[in-house]
Amino acid sequence: MQSRNLYRQLQKIEKSISIIGLAGSGKSTIGKRLARKIGIPVYDTDSHVEKLVGHNKVEIYDFQGKEFFKKKEKEAVKEILSYGIIVMSTGNETYLDDELRNLINEKCITVWLKADIETLYSRIIRRNTRPEIDRLDDKKAALQKMIDDTSHIYQNANITVTSQDMDPHYIIDAIIAKLNRILNNVPIS
Numbered sequence: 624m625q626s627r628n629l630y631r632q633l634q635k636i637e638k639s640i641s642i643i644g645l646a647g648s649g650k651s652t653i654g655k656r657l658a659r660k661i662g663i664p665v666y667d668t669d670s671h672v673e674k675l676v677g678h679n680k681v682e683i684y685d686f687q688g689k690e691f692f693k694k695k696e697k698e699a700v701k702e703i704l705s706y707g708i709i710v711m712s713t714g715n716e717t718y719l720d721d722e723l724r725n726l727i728n729e730k731c732i733t734v735w736l737k738a739d740i741e742t743l744y745s746r747i748i749r750r751n752t753r754p755e756i757d758r759l760d761d762k763k764a765a766l767q768k769m770i771d772d773t774s775h776i777y778q779n780a781n782i783t784v785t786s787q788d789m790d791p792h793y794i795i796d797a798i799i800a801k802l803n804r805i806l807n808n809v810p811i812s
């Protein structure tokens with residue numbers, strides 16, 4: 624798999640890579656491994672907000688509220704995208720914000736991790752780290768609504784890859800193959 628040249632090609636077109644998609648789609652997991660494979664730094668917007676504020680997401684939502692989190696998320700994204708060529712994994716709603724979506728589209732090749740309802744649901748019920756979703760009574764219905772409400776936005780990503788429970792190495796290889804096609808001007812399906 625040709626991943627060593629990717630950094631130079633990304634540098635040439637001055638684009639980073641941003642991993643987008645719904646909660647539980649695997650953005651943080653895949654972002655880290657993709658960055659390692661290409662040999663560039665990785666930043667996660669949720670982790671960056673936590674670092675800026677000094678508290679975890681749940682504490683931030685509890686004590687300072689969603690608006691504060693969103694304000695800090697804007698700062699975090701702008702800061703991360705000033706760091707040069709990097710991989711940025713986003714939070715659950717980052718790409719749905721008009722200003723951030725425009726900025727991400729300008730500075731990044733976007734990779735949508737498209738996951739079905741069963742995959743997302745089985746993953747989000749495993750951990751209690753999502754301040755909004757964890758509090759919902761009918762998480763499955765809420766996730767289905769999120770899929771219905773957001774797919775038309777995510778489907779404009781430069782690259783779409785299906786995210787299922789499988790060795791992340793297959794997902795990374797699929798992303799890298801599509802990245803190579805984009806960077807070499809080969810149309811992708």
Ligand SMILES: Nc1ncnc2c1ncn2[C@@H]1O[C@H](COP(=O)(O)OP(=O)(O)OP(=O)(O)O)[C@@H](O)[C@H]1O
Pocket residue numbers: 644645646647648649650651652653669712713714715746749753787788789790791794
């Ligand atoms: N390819 C995969 N196969 C199996 N499990 C996976 C895969 N990718 C991610 N997971 C698991 O799914 C869960 C969610 O992954 P991750 O935290 O990376 O998602 P996320 O999109 O960053 O979620 P959030 O929007 O909440 O930040 C984690 O427990 C992770 O280990």
Ligand SMILES: O=C(O)C1=C[C@@H](O)[C@@H](O)[C@H](O)C1
Pocket residue numbers: 646669680692713714715716717752753754755756757
């Ligand atoms: O519980 C949730 O839905 C959230 C999870 C995080 O990814 C955050 O990015 C998001 O703003 C809230």
Ligand SMILES: [Mg+2]
Pocket residue numbers: 650651652667669712713714
């Ligand atoms: Mg994440």
